[in-house]
Amino acid sequence: MSPNASLRKRRKEDRPAELMAAALDLFVEKGFAGTRLEDVAQRAGVSKGTLYLYFDSKEALFNNVIQEGVIPVLVEGEGIAARHQGSAFELLEKLLTNWWAGIGETGFAGIPKLIVAEARNFPDMARFYYENVIRRGRALIGSALQRGMDSGEFARRDVETTVDLVIAPILMLLILRHAMADGQNGQDNPQHYIALHLDLLRTGLKGSQL
Amino acid sequence: MSPNASLRKRRKEDRPAELMAAALDLFVEKGFAGTRLEDVAQRAGVSKGTLYLYFDSKEALFNNVIQEGVIPVLVEGEGIAARHQGSAFELLEKLLTNWWAGIGETGFAGIPKLIVAEARNFPDMARFYYENVIRRGRALIGSALQRGMDSGEFARRDVETTVDLVIAPILMLLILRHAMADGQNGQDNPQHYIALHLDLLRTGLKGSQL
Amino acid sequence: MSPNASLRKRRKEDRPAELMAAALDLFVEKGFAGTRLEDVAQRAGVSKGTLYLYFDSKEALFNNVIQEGVIPVLVEGEGIAARHQGSAFELLEKLLTNWWAGIGETGFAGIPKLIVAEARNFPDMARFYYENVIRRGRALIGSALQRGMDSGEFARRDVETTVDLVIAPILMLLILRHAMADGQNGQDNPQHYIALHLDLLRTGLKGSQL
Amino acid sequence: MSPNASLRKRRKEDRPAELMAAALDLFVEKGFAGTRLEDVAQRAGVSKGTLYLYFDSKEALFNNVIQEGVIPVLVEGEGIAARHQGSAFELLEKLLTNWWAGIGETGFAGIPKLIVAEARNFPDMARFYYENVIRRGRALIGSALQRGMDSGEFARRDVETTVDLVIAPILMLLILRHAMADGQNGQDNPQHYIALHLDLLRTGLKGSQL
DNA sequence: AATGAATGAGGCTTCATTCAT
DNA sequence: AATGAATGAAGCCTCATTCAT
Numbered sequence: 001m002s003p004n005a006s007l008r009k010r011r012k013e014d015r016p017a018e019l020m021a022a023a024l025d026l027f028v029e030k031g032f033a034g035t036r037l038e039d040v041a042q043r044a045g046v047s048k049g050t051l052y053l054y055f056d057s058k059e060a061l062f063n064n065v066i067q068e069g070v071i072p073v074l075v076e077g078e079g080i081a082a083r084h085q086g087s088a089f090e091l092l093e094k095l096l097t098n099w100w101a102g103i104g105e106t107g108f109a110g111i112p113k114l115i116v117a118e119a120r121n122f123p124d125m126a127r128f129y130y131e132n133v134i135r136r137g138r139a140l141i142g143s144a145l146q147r148g149m150d151s152g153e154f155a156r157r158d159v160e161t162t163v164d165l166v167i168a169p170i171l172m173l174l175i176l177r178h179a180m181a182d183g184q185n186g187q188d189n190p191q192h193y194i195a196l197h198l199d200l201l202r203t204g205l206k207g208s209q210l
Numbered sequence: 211m212s213p214n215a216s217l218r219k220r221r222k223e224d225r226p227a228e229l230m231a232a233a234l235d236l237f238v239e240k241g242f243a244g245t246r247l248e249d250v251a252q253r254a255g256v257s258k259g260t261l262y263l264y265f266d267s268k269e270a271l272f273n274n275v276i277q278e279g280v281i282p283v284l285v286e287g288e289g290i291a292a293r294h295q296g297s298a299f300e301l302l303e304k305l306l307t308n309w310w311a312g313i314g315e316t317g318f319a320g321i322p323k324l325i326v327a328e329a330r331n332f333p334d335m336a337r338f339y340y341e342n343v344i345r346r347g348r349a350l351i352g353s354a355l356q357r358g359m360d361s362g363e364f365a366r367r368d369v370e371t372t373v374d375l376v377i378a379p380i381l382m383l384l385i386l387r388h389a390m391a392d393g394q395n396g397q398d399n400p401q402h403y404i405a406l407h408l409d410l411l412r413t414g415l416k417g418s419q420l
Numbered sequence: 421m422s423p424n425a426s427l428r429k430r431r432k433e434d435r436p437a438e439l440m441a442a443a444l445d446l447f448v449e450k451g452f453a454g455t456r457l458e459d460v461a462q463r464a465g466v467s468k469g470t471l472y473l474y475f476d477s478k479e480a481l482f483n484n485v486i487q488e489g490v491i492p493v494l495v496e497g498e499g500i501a502a503r504h505q506g507s508a509f510e511l512l513e514k515l516l517t518n519w520w521a522g523i524g525e526t527g528f529a530g531i532p533k534l535i536v537a538e539a540r541n542f543p544d545m546a547r548f549y550y551e552n553v554i555r556r557g558r559a560l561i562g563s564a565l566q567r568g569m570d571s572g573e574f575a576r577r578d579v580e581t582t583v584d585l586v587i588a589p590i591l592m593l594l595i596l597r598h599a600m601a602d603g604q605n606g607q608d609n610p611q612h613y614i615a616l617h618l619d620l621l622r623t624g625l626k627g628s629q630l
Numbered sequence: 631m632s633p634n635a636s637l638r639k640r641r642k643e644d645r646p647a648e649l650m651a652a653a654l655d656l657f658v659e660k661g662f663a664g665t666r667l668e669d670v671a672q673r674a675g676v677s678k679g680t681l682y683l684y685f686d687s688k689e690a691l692f693n694n695v696i697q698e699g700v701i702p703v704l705v706e707g708e709g710i711a712a713r714h715q716g717s718a719f720e721l722l723e724k725l726l727t728n729w730w731a732g733i734g735e736t737g738f739a740g741i742p743k744l745i746v747a748e749a750r751n752f753p754d755m756a757r758f759y760y761e762n763v764i765r766r767g768r769a770l771i772g773s774a775l776q777r778g779m780d781s782g783e784f785a786r787r788d789v790e791t792t793v794d795l796v797i798a799p800i801l802m803l804l805i806l807r808h809a810m811a812d813g814q815n816g817q818d819n820p821q822h823y824i825a826l827h828l829d830l831l832r833t834g835l836k837g838s839q840l
Numbered sequence: 841a842a843t844g845a846a847t848g849a850g851g852c853t854t855c856a857t858t859c860a861t
Numbered sequence: 862a863a864t865g866a867a868t869g870a871a872g873c874c875t876c877a878t879t880c881a882t
Contacts, residue, residue: 624834
């Protein structure tokens with residue numbers, strides 16, 4: 001066995017991940033139809049044909065990219081919730097800030113923009129994403145809100161809609177970050193943005209102070 | 211003049227608008243690359259070649275669609291602000307609810323999703339949109355916030371970031387509505403959603419009580 | 421009858437000729453396939469549809485252009501020959517110089533280049549041209565040469581091939597003039613060129629002296 | 631190495647040359663606009679898309695065909711001149727007959743017809759051809775003529791124009807051969823034609839005897 | 841496992857031709 | 862007789878996919 005066989009082997013085993021990372025970048029940047037498999041292969045440092053050793057088609061690659069990209073988001077979010085102890089607002093705080101720290105600056109952060117752009121072309125993928133990420137993410141936020149309302153920490157409001165309003169600024173942060181060129185995405189300081197969002201929520205959720 | 215001469219003339223004069231309306235629908239649904247000009251033509255009830263009597267290329271059609279789609283948004287928003295008299299929060303309220311009433315349910319409401327999906331493929335278009343819509347829309351909201359902070363109606367906060375947070379839920383409403391299939395877009399009751407957003411803002415903007 | 425009715429009528433009657441003149445120019449410049457009927461119509465100052473009032477198709481227009489363009493060449497050449505009295509070389513001289521004077525600088529001078537470029541795409545047209553121009557033109561030159569050889573004015577040579585050699589420089593003059601841009605067509609002084617050709621022929625046809 | 635590996639490799643390396651040969655034939659026959667890339671591919675025994683592995687566009691293919699087709703003409707002609715020793719007329723004789731032997735019956739012989747037909751549509755290509763073939767070919771003939779005039783072998787005449795007259799019948803031979811169908815191109819015996827041209831020149835260049 | 845040459849379906853675009861006015 | 866809007870066939874070109882090596 002040659003001295004760099006293990007290195008070679010490791011590379012081989014990483015091939016799918018490398019290809020998916022390259023594909024994610026390009027899908028986010030150019031959309032599904034606008035991405036050329038040749039560019040994906042080149043960015044991953046392999047030939048076009050090699051792609052087909054690991055993925056049956058462009059669409060299969062796309063689905064894999066989405067599914068793999070979605071897992072860390074779930075793991076991250078649910079781990080945070082499971083470990084939480086403390087007030088409802090503190091949970092919200094943790095969820096938003098820690099989730100950003102774990103996901104927001106990684107390659108996976110482009111997924112929401114990709115979903116938004118392509119959901120109507122790939123309804124199955126959209127459903128998968130909805131069931132596995134949106135629904136579970138909403139449940140996380142929803143339970144925190146419900147707990148706060150039950151304890152009197154928050155004013156009673158329609159929980160489902162409030163969930164949307166808590167999530168929306170975070171999603172927009174991610175989406176704009178990957179949709180617009182630098183300087184047009186509105187936010188060069190995500191931490192500050194999230195902090196201010198929480199600041200508004202702190203009193204906002206409490207509701208009319210007589 | 212024959213009885214249907216005016217009818218024919220009207221059709222001709224409306225052709226560009228009809229084509230652009232058809233194109234907007236399809237661009238929003240399928241994205242730029244995923245839209246076939248033949249489908250645009252068919253939806254507008256003409257043949258493929260007819261498109262080229264009015265637009266030089268697919269990209270020219272796209273640019274026209276964006277530019278024309280942007281104008282009503284501007285006109286609507288700035289009209290609302292110009293006519294306003296009253297408190298800062300009331301202005302916010304009017305801007306968000308009236309703007310939705312005027313734009314939110316029209317065909318133009320798909321534009322933000324389209325921008326988000328295609329901005330990186332069409333930087334010039336993105337810049338145009340940024341300069342003509344985002345910047346001016348932000349200025350509108352920003353001046354209302356500034357007025358409220360100056361008068362003591364709102365707590366002092368970073369205005370630019372607060373603008374983002376006021377706008378984000380509205381944008382997400384529009385984007386999800388055109389990105390996801392019915393039942394997955396989170397909101398079947400936009401008025402309620404906007405009202406709740408304003409409700410959270412009412413106390414949120416005021417800031418820490420006591 | 422309005423005062424300019426006759427003028428109007430005259431224009432109408434000239435339409436086909438105007439269209440053919442415009443078409444000839446463009447066919448010579450761009451070739452058959454490279455010429456757009458819209459450009460022909462525009463150059464003639466009419467709309468595209470009007471062309472079809474006078475010509476059944478692009479190919480019909482082309483054939484008409486060739487046929488009409490060929491007639492003056494014939495008339496000119498045969499008139500010269502019929503009127504001639506004098507030596508054989510003087511006839512050659514007259515044919516080449518007078519024919520140039522009558523045709524060489526007119527719009528019809530582009531026809532040979534057009535034939536050369538398109539003959540293989542339009543064999544019928546090529547045959548027509550061959551029968552009606554080449555054959556008759558060759559006969560003209562050939563009879564002059566034959567007469568000179570019979571009278572001892574010229575050395576005896578293969579008449580058919582000599583005809584080619586007498587004609588070739590004149591054809592090249594025409595062809596290059598319409599094929600190449602100014603400054604690349606070799607000849608800015610056709611009269612001088614023709615005179616020198618005749619000068620070479622004068623002794624050349626006579627043949628080996630002593 | 632498998633038995634037909636070298637065969638396959640050779641095929642690949644020959645692809646561009648095979649494609650250009652096929653393209654040259656068709657461009658000469660039908661002109662640039664009249665040639666379909668699908669036909670070029672088919673004649674070379676490959677599919678449409680394969681063309682684009684080697685040439686960026688139809689126009690790039692055309693330019694390559696011209697440039698490659700021009701090189702042998704140059705090499706042939708200048709080699710003949712460089713090796714020459716003897717009288718000026720003998721040089722002319724060699725240039726015309728040997729050049730014909732080396733080029734006249736090959737595929738490259740169609741190039742002049744192609745140039746004549748397309749020069750006005752491709753001015754850059756025409757300039758290239760003018761600079762690299764016409765100018766150098768003329769210089770070759772011109773120096774032979776000049777030498778003959780200086781030595782008294784030829785009568786003194788305008789050299790540039792005489793060059794045109796020496797070349798013209800050869801060019802016409804080539805052009806007609808590729809422009810007209812068999813039986814209409816005037817010459818089925820090029821050697822005889824060239825010999826007679828030289829025969830006329832022999833005394834013609836000497837000029838008026840006594 | 842990897843390559844990259846080859847394929848061909850499909851989309852954008854042009855333009856000869858038609859036709860209602 | 863004239864217009865010019867409309868059509869649709871056809872050609873260039875791209876790129877996902879295949880396959881021999």
